Amino acid sequence: MTQPILHHVPGARSFRVLWLLQEMGITPEIVEWRIQDGSMRSPEFLAKSPAGRIPALEIDGTVIYESGAITEYLCETRPEHGLGRMPGDPERIPFLEMMHYAETIGHLIAGLNLQWIFLRNPEDRSDTVVKIEARRLAATLAPIEEALSKNDHILASGFSAADTMLGFTLTAAGRYVRLENFPHIQAxxxxxxxxxxxxxxxxxxxxRNFPGKEFYEVEA
Structure with a gap:
């Protein structure tokens, strides 16, 4: 098999795919991009990912973008690893829900990243927006905290690609929400x-090739 190529930004959502590939014993060639130098708006990259976002994965003679789509494709084409939940599996619905819930959380993190990290002029930051988005982010963590009080993994049956999707996101959430308030997520x-x-x-x-602190305090 030709070595897959992962288009990647260190410390960003493409880590989900990098982690899943390692769970499958697949080490890709990594092409590293930078968020802030404009290269991800180049025709070369936009041909692989039309929104100019990572990840994009070149595999099996095609290019796939969007981490959820890549994850589902890898699970469906490599079922021997047992990381997906195929049609007919009793956990199929919770598997799909958690795969996409990862992006519900990720969307809020992306908005906070924009406010705190990527605005060219920090004076344009909205205190109201960061307060609202941080509270919404904490609210999205609550059902995951409850689920993890009962199970060691996202799904009751054990480790799956839902963990590689949500696991990265739950770690990233700790930049804006104090995870000590969510002990099961922290564990x-x-x-x-x-x-x-x-x-x-x-x-x-x-x-990581973009700036940022480990934690951003949002005043109540």
Missing amino acids: YNARMAERPAHKLACELDGE
Whole structure:
């Protein structure tokens, strides 16, 4: 099999795919991009990902963009790894729900990233927006906290690609929400970080090439 090519920004959503590939024992060639230098608006990259976003994965003779679509494709074409939940599986619906719930959370994180990290003029930041979005982000974590009080993984049956989708997102949420208020999520993040494939993905991830602090305090 030709080595897949992952278009990647270190510390960003493409980590989801990098982690999943490592769980499958697949190490891609990594092409690293930068968010702030305009390269992701180039015709070369837009031909692979029309919205100019990562990830994009070149695999099996095609290019796939959007981390959820890539994840579903990898699970369906490589079912021997048991990381998806196929049609007819009793967990098919919760699997799909959690795959897409990861983007519900991710959308809020992206908005906060824009406000705190990517605005060219920090004076344009809206205190009202960051307060509302941080509260909404915390609200989206509440049902995950409840679920993880009962299970070690996102699905009751055990580890799946829902964990690679949500696991990255739950870690990223800690930039804007104090995860000590969500002890089950905090413990879950620690468990995921101990997975051998997660450790390998972290080694391949590279150094984050966009600015940012570990935590942004939002005043009540």
